[in-house]
Amino acid sequence: MRSLKSSLDLIGNTPMMEARNLDTGKCRLFLKLENQNPGGSIKDRVALSMIEAAERQGKISKGGTLIEATAGNTGLGLALVAAAKGYRLILVIPDKMSQEKIFNLKAMGAEIRMTRSDVGKGHPEYYQDIAARLAGEIPNSFYINQFSNPANPLAHETGTAPEIWQQMGHDMDAMVAGVGSGGTVSGLANFFKRAAPHVEMVLADPKGSILKEYIETGKLGQPGSWMVEGIGEDFIPDICDLSSIKKAYTITDEESFSTARELLKKEGILAGSSSGTLIAAALKYCREQKEVKKVITFVCDSGNKYLSKMFNDYWMLDQGFIKREEKGDLRDLVSRPYDARGTVTVKEDDLLLMAYSRMKLYDVSQLPVMNGEKLVGIIDESDLLLAAMKEKGAFQKPVKSAMASNLETVSPDKPVESLLPIFERGLVAIVEHQGKFYGLITRIDLLNHLRRKMR
Numbered sequence: 001m002r003s004l005k006s007s008l009d010l011i012g013n014t015p016m017m018e019a020r021n022l023d024t025g026k027c028r029l030f031l032k033l034e035n036q037n038p039g040g041s042i043k044d045r046v047a048l049s050m051i052e053a054a055e056r057q058g059k060i061s062k063g064g065t066l067i068e069a070t071a072g073n074t075g076l077g078l079a080l081v082a083a084a085k086g087y088r089l090i091l092v093i094p095d096k097m098s099q100e101k102i103f104n105l106k107a108m109g110a111e112i113r114m115t116r117s118d119v120g121k122g123h124p125e126y127y128q129d130i131a132a133r134l135a136g137e138i139p140n141s142f143y144i145n146q147f148s149n150p151a152n153p154l155a156h157e158t159g160t161a162p163e164i165w166q167q168m169g170h171d172m173d174a175m176v177a178g179v180g181s182g183g184t185v186s187g188l189a190n191f192f193k194r195a196a197p198h199v200e201m202v203l204a205d206p207k208g209s210i211l212k213e214y215i216e217t218g219k220l221g222q223p224g225s226w227m228v229e230g231i232g233e234d235f236i237p238d239i240c241d242l243s244s245i246k247k248a249y250t251i252t253d254e255e256s257f258s259t260a261r262e263l264l265k266k267e268g269i270l271a272g273s274s275s276g277t278l279i280a281a282a283l284k285y286c287r288e289q290k291e292v293k294k295v296i297t298f299v300c301d302s303g304n305k306y307l308s309k310m311f312n313d314y315w316m317l318d319q320g321f322i323k324r325e326e327k328g329d330l331r332d333l334v335s336r337p338y339d340a341r342g343t344v345t346v347k348e349d350d351l352l353l354m355a356y357s358r359m360k361l362y363d364v365s366q367l368p369v370m371n372g373e374k375l376v377g378i379i380d381e382s383d384l385l386l387a388a389m390k391e392k393g394a395f396q397k398p399v400k401s402a403m404a405s406n407l408e409t410v411s412p413d414k415p416v417e418s419l420l421p422i423f424e425r426g427l428v429a430i431v432e433h434q435g436k437f438y439g440l441i442t443r444i445d446l447l448n449h450l451r452r453k454m455r
Helices: 043-056 074-085 099-107 127-137 151-167 183-195 211-217 253-267 273-288 313-319 352-362 381-390 416-424 443-454
Strands: 016-019 028-033 065-069 088-094 111-115 141-143 174-178 200-206 245-251 294-299 366-371 374-380 429-433 436-441
Touching: 016 253, 028 151, 028 273, 043 074, 043 151, 065 074, 065 127, 074 088, 074 099, 088 099, 088 127, 099 111, 111 127, 127 141, 151 183, 174 183, 174 273, 183 200, 200 211, 200 273, 211 245, 245 273, 253 273, 273 294, 352 366, 352 381, 366 436, 374 381, 374 429, 416 429, 416 443, 436 443
Parallel strands: 028 294, 065 088, 065 141, 088 111, 174 200, 174 294, 200 245
Antiparallel strands: 016 028, 366 374, 429 436
């Protein structure tokens, strides 16, 4: 077994796996496991390629600052390489990036500048424009600009594509890819034009992105919004060559997330949201074919960066991506029903320290207090604060010493408007059904309900 000099030696040469438990129609679907790169994504390849190209060209020197605008995994790849090479790294990221990615980036030493995800190119808060401004203001800095950097597609033309071609034994029919910066699809297309011009290039595009419409009509449509990270665009990046794309699929957020969850359940692969987009498109392509074809796509990154989002049932429910049986009353607003073991509770004899710990762990500000199956009180942050301020050893006292026990409940058949006076008094709505505690309705539950209705 060879000894590696650094984690950078682990970049590339990722395994290929056939998906045998998904419905691929007549086709065979192979997954290039880019989540096996040391930074957990395909972007490790381009990060290394772009930084080393800048070094060769004298655009960055020791002690310099790398700057990039990224909505996805490029930042993690750059953080990996920057740390190994000793560069300062500033990342400008839109506010839809998952918390796991942000925590990961900060832990690797990257400096984060958060900006808006709902504005386009030319707006002063657009992430790429901010990154370009910073590069002009900070001495000895280099704006990587993955969207215009030729070392981006080169990483895939000289690395990713030849690996795929070799792993498939020079026997493949279609390649499904997406566009974030455009480097992957362009690099792959450049290679297969020469080595295997029969390979069909297929695009997976999130709903809201303009790329599928551009491929089919040659016109730039009006962009929408989407929740999948790191894929789809509201413009055509400079390095993005779409001329080889003959087929494109629009994939909704719901399809992307549910496909990634299905991949984990059926194939044991924990993949990210953009991987869900690619695999959903690949499955659509496979099921349309009338003859056996070998189709390849990517597991672009690891799903461990999305555990609080698409692998969280409650987040999926709040977004409307998981459907529950509707009751037609206020119970539909309860996001965590007690009878489904969704409600976080405490017992009246538990210590206040337990209540505090559960609020912190589950990111809630109030807890129902139970005696067996009976609701006997509610304790919230203000109750804890008053108790802790009044007495030094309060956290060792039982919950019943600080809880509110004079409860006001609401029956499920009441109108939604009946919740507003409860919220105005700074309370949460306690729903009881047939004399039993059903769950809580908070302000955010009502907001989520109204947004789902709007959709």
